[in-house]
Amino acid sequence: xxxxxxxxxxxxxxxxxxxxxxxxxxxxxxxxxxxxxxxxxxxxxxxxxxxxxxxxxxxxxxxxxxxxxxxxxxxxxxxxxxxxxxxxxxxxxxxxxxxxxxxxxxxxxxxxxxxxxxxxxxxxxxxxxxxxxxxxxxxxxxxxxxxxxxxxxxxxxxxxxxxxxxxxxxxxxxxxxxxxxxxxxxxxxxxxxxxxxxxxxxxxxxxxxxxxxxxxxxxxxxxxxxxxxxxxxxxxxxxxxxxxxxxxxxxxxxxxxxxxxxxxxxxxxxxxxxxxxxxxxxxxxxxxxxxxxxxxxxxxxxxxxxxxxxxxxxxxxxxxxxxxxxxxxxxxxxxxxx
Amino acid sequence: xxxxxxxxxxxxxxxxxxxxxxxxxxxxxxxxxxxxxxxxxxxxxxxxxxxxxxxxxxxxxxxxxxxxxxxxxxxxxxxxxxxxxxxxxxxxxxxxxxxxxxxxxxxxxxxxxxxxxxxxxxxxxxxxxxxxxxxxxxxxxxxxxxxxxxxxxxxxxxxxxxxxxxxxxxxxxxxxxxxxxxxxxxxxxxxxxxxxxxxxxxxxxxxxxxxxxxxxxxxxxxxxxxxxxxxxxxxxxxxxxxxxxxxxxxxxxxxxxxxxxxxxxxxxxxxxxxxxxxxxxxxxxxxxxxxx
Numbered sequence: 164x165x166x167x168x169x170x171x172x173x174x175x176x177x178x179x180x181x182x183x184x185x186x187x188x189x190x191x192x193x194x195x196x197x198x199x200x201x202x203x204x205x206x207x208x209x210x211x212x213x214x215x216x217x218x219x220x221x222x223x224x225x226x227x228x229x230x231x232x233x234x235x236x237x238x239x240x241x242x243x244x245x246x247x248x249x250x251x252x253x254x255x256x257x258x259x260x261x262x263x264x265x266x267x268x269x270x271x272x273x274x275x276x277x278x279x280x281x282x283x284x285x286x287x288x289x290x291x292x293x294x295x296x297x298x299x300x301x302x303x304x305x306x307x308x309x310x311x312x313x314x315x316x317x318x319x320x321x322x323x324x325x326x327x328x329x330x331x332x333x334x335x336x337x338x339x340x341x342x343x344x345x346x347x348x349x350x351x352x353x354x355x356x357x358x359x360x361x362x363x364x365x366x367x368x369x370x371x372x373x374x375x376x377x378x379x380x381x382x383x384x385x386x387x388x389x390x391x392x393x394x395x396x397x398x399x400x401x402x403x404x405x406x407x408x409x410x411x412x413x414x415x416x417x418x419x420x421x422x423x424x425x426x427x428x429x430x431x432x433x434x435x436x437x438x439x440x441x442x443x444x445x446x447x448x449x450x451x452x453x454x455x456x457x458x459x460x461x462x463x464x465x466x467x468x469x470x471x472x473x474x475x476x477x478x479x480x481x482x483x484x485x486x487x488x489x490x491x492x493x494x495x496x497x498x499x500x501x
Numbered sequence: 502x503x504x505x506x507x508x509x510x511x512x513x514x515x516x517x518x519x520x521x522x523x524x525x526x527x528x529x530x531x532x533x534x535x536x537x538x539x540x541x542x543x544x545x546x547x548x549x550x551x552x553x554x555x556x557x558x559x560x561x562x563x564x565x566x567x568x569x570x571x572x573x574x575x576x577x578x579x580x581x582x583x584x585x586x587x588x589x590x591x592x593x594x595x596x597x598x599x600x601x602x603x604x605x606x607x608x609x610x611x612x613x614x615x616x617x618x619x620x621x622x623x624x625x626x627x628x629x630x631x632x633x634x635x636x637x638x639x640x641x642x643x644x645x646x647x648x649x650x651x652x653x654x655x656x657x658x659x660x661x662x663x664x665x666x667x668x669x670x671x672x673x674x675x676x677x678x679x680x681x682x683x684x685x686x687x688x689x690x691x692x693x694x695x696x697x698x699x700x701x702x703x704x705x706x707x708x709x710x711x712x713x714x715x716x717x718x719x720x721x722x723x724x725x726x727x728x729x730x731x732x733x734x735x736x737x738x739x740x741x742x743x744x745x746x747x748x749x750x751x752x753x754x755x756x757x758x759x760x761x762x763x764x765x766x767x768x769x770x771x772x773x774x775x776x777x778x779x780x781x782x783x784x785x786x787x788x789x790x791x792x793x
Contacts, residue, residue: 240596242538287778293592294535294599295733298725299777301538302770305718309766425718429600436597466616466714469608476601480587480594 190498202350206343214342215414216454221349222410224450225356227434228443229403232360235441236369237396238376239289243300245428246284246307247277247401251408253311256326256418257319266331266413270352270406277405278398285397289390304425311420325419328412345414352410356403360443363399372396404431426469433472436479439488448487507635508755509748514640515709515723516747517647521702522717522724523731523739524651525695530733531671532691533584535592538599540724541717542606543579544699547572548707548716549614551700552621561624565704569697576696580689610714621707643705650701651740654694658736667691722769723750729776732783742784746772 206214226248234240251273258269288299311320320326331348332341339347363369371392374382383389412418434453438445452475460468483489522540529537537543547568554564579602587598625638658664669677670687678684703717710716727746731738750768776783 234593238593240593242600284774287774290777290781294538294596297596298536298538299729299773302722302725302773305722306766306770309764310770313764313767429604432597432600433604436593440593464612466608466611469604470612473601473603473605473608476597476604477583480590480597480601484594 190495194495206339206346211340211342214340214346218342218346218349218414219411220447220450220454221346221353222407222414223431223434223453224446225349225353225410226404226407226431227438227446227449227453228353228356228360229400229407230431230435231438231441231443231446232363232403233396233400234435235443236364236372236376237393239393239397240293240297240432241300241397241400242297242425242428242432243284243303243307244401244404244431245304245423245425247281247404248408248411248427248431249307249311249423250277250280250401251405251410252412252418252423253320253326253408254405255409255412256328259328259413260326267348269413270409273405273409274402277408278402280405281401282394282398284401285394286390289393289397301425301428304428307423307425308420311423320420321418323420325417326412328416328418330416331413349410349414352406356406357443360403368392368395430472433476437475437486439486439491442485442488442491444491445487503635504755505752508751510636510644511640512748512751513744514636514643514747515706515750516727516744517644518702518706518720518743519723519727519747520651520740520743521647521698521705522720523727523743524654524736525698525702526724526728527731527733527736527739528691528695528698530728531736532667532688533588533595535595535599536725536728536733537695538596538721539602539606540695540699541721542603542610543572543576543696544703544720545714545717546606546610547575547696547700548621548703548712549610551704552619552707552712553614555622561622565624568704569700572700573693573697576693577689579696580692584692585685585688607714614714616714619712621704621712623708639708646701646705650698654698654736663690719766719769722766722773723747726769726772726776729773730783732785735783735785738783738785 205217209217226244229247230241230244254273254276255266255269258264258272259266264272284300284303288296288303291299310316312322330341331345334344364373371382371387374385374387375389375392379389411422415422430453434446434449436449437452438447438449452472456471456475457468460471479486485492522544525540525544526536529535529540550571551564551568554567555561559567583598583602584595587594623639625642628638629636658668666677666682667687667690669680670682670684671691674684677687702720706720707716710720723746724743727742728739729742730746731740731742746769749772750765753768754764
């Protein structure tokens with residue numbers, strides 16, 4: 164897996180001095196290839212329901228990647244990405260129901276709407292930093308279901324009833340199930356978003372954001388437009404979350420208010436922290452927790468998953484400050500040393 | 502006219518609760534420089550504790566004061582166990598700590614007391630206050646109790662040694678430590694007091710919003726709006742902000758056509774955004790200047 168260690172919020176001494184870069188890099192390449200192969204061939208060996216779960220997993224991974232990009236590059240934290248996820252989901256559902264637009268084409272539209280919403284919300288909110296910004300975005304997440312239910316939007320959003328979406332069929336007569344087709348679509352979008360995220364971090368914009376994160380005053384003295392870049396990266400992150408939301412609407416074939424409470428926003432945050440902040444592949448690990456922990460925990464007792472997630476967070480804080488990234492780095496070092 | 506006065510008064514009643522939550526937020530903000538996202542959940546779990554005591558047959562007022570005491574101890578414990586070790590950690594770690602606390606409290610309340618809505622007793626009943634049709638006794642009590650609490654806090658911070666020490670520890674921790682103030686204890690005390698204030702707010706608002714694990718999300722939103730309006734760093738501003746926000750919420754809900762109960766949360770959000778966009782330092786906050 165590719166490691167963008169230079170964007171983690173804490174400097175990792177072992178990452179700073181790569182002992183044998185050749186072996187470590189080769190290990191990363193091998194892991195990436197194996198992971199991609201597993202992801203590509205998994206549906207052939209799994210039942211449809213499990214394929215559906217894997218689709219959800221990838222969708223959450225995209226949403227968590229959106230957060231990761233925001234927090235990892237600019238140090239801003241959002242507890243309100245459920246709102247942008249909802250914007251994407253409703254955009255896709257409404258477009259599919261009202262216009263008959265091809266479902267693949269709803270994704271860029273959702274991204275555009277998400278970007279605009281993120282940009283507009285970011286403008287006032289970014290006067291805050293740290294926990295205060297998290298609180299303001301949390302306010303957005305808490306208010307989102309109520310906004311969706313407003314009379315003004317009810318005609319479009321279906322209010323409490325929600326909206327139904329037709330399931331897309333596998334095109335071109337491909338000999339795979341509809342679930343598998345959706346899975347591959349999500350995987351393709353996920354890979355594209357991942358590559359986009361990586362190149363963004365290595366671009367001028369990404370470097371400007373890193374500078375902002377590490378020292379806003381020095382960055383602005385160097386000519387980085389603080390407000391513009393902060394809002395820009397917030398908008399991009401919101402756009403990606405919105406794509407994830409649109410994919411979820413298509414995959415679940417149903418959009419309802421109850422899916423977009425602040426619990427979703429908190430789950431995305433937990434996923435990011437568990438996966439390792441600023442480490443894009445960690446999004447997959449975090450998303451796995453987000454999808455599969457509630458399945459197990461809520462089977463034991465309703466509401467238990469919250470406690471499990473809280474416990475996981477504490478574990479990460481006190482034992483593994485870099486989350487899954489730390490484990491991956493350790494593994495990489497173990498195998499690399501041989 | 503009568504409607505206007507009545508709505509203003511009941512707005513003040515809700516506003517008093519928002520003021521308490523805002524004050525609790527501001528207190529922790531001043532002591533450790535972070536906003537406690539779990540503040541609402543701490544108040545919620547205290548309220549559940551009071552409810553449980555009453556279920557066990559404890560009369561209202563002993564349960565009320567016992568809950569305040571337990572909430573205080575709980576707040577101190579949270580500081581000692583969770584946030585003291587994180588004192589030097591980066592912001593993100595703190596935030597993760599708050600979120601973890603939020604999830605655990607919310608989940609534990611659901612596990613222990615389940616997610617059904619429970620009624621909470623009115624200590625003074627809901628009869629009209631002193632025969633007036635404008636405001637109920639409970640609303641009057643909400644205003645009265647919060648104002649007494651806030652006044653006591655003012656006296657505490659202004660005229661006691663320990664209050665002075667707390668202010669010193671919050672303003673300049675290093676200098677405070679040099680003159681012999683145990684700043685760690687002051688932070689714990691701040692946590693305990695914030696938790697206790699939250700408990701009072703929770704027990705007063707619970708009869709109105711009913712008791713359930715998610716009851717405080719909306720209240721916390723309004724408390725945050727109040728704190729932002731008051732400037733985040735000013736306790737008096739938080740109280741004034743709370744009252745203003747409460748009245749504003751009620752008047753908009755009553756007099757703006759087409760706006761009903763469902764607008765409550767979007768309105769709080771709009772208020773937060775408007776204050777941040779137009780007057781980022783709030784009504785009473787000082788502009789923060791940073792030394793380069």
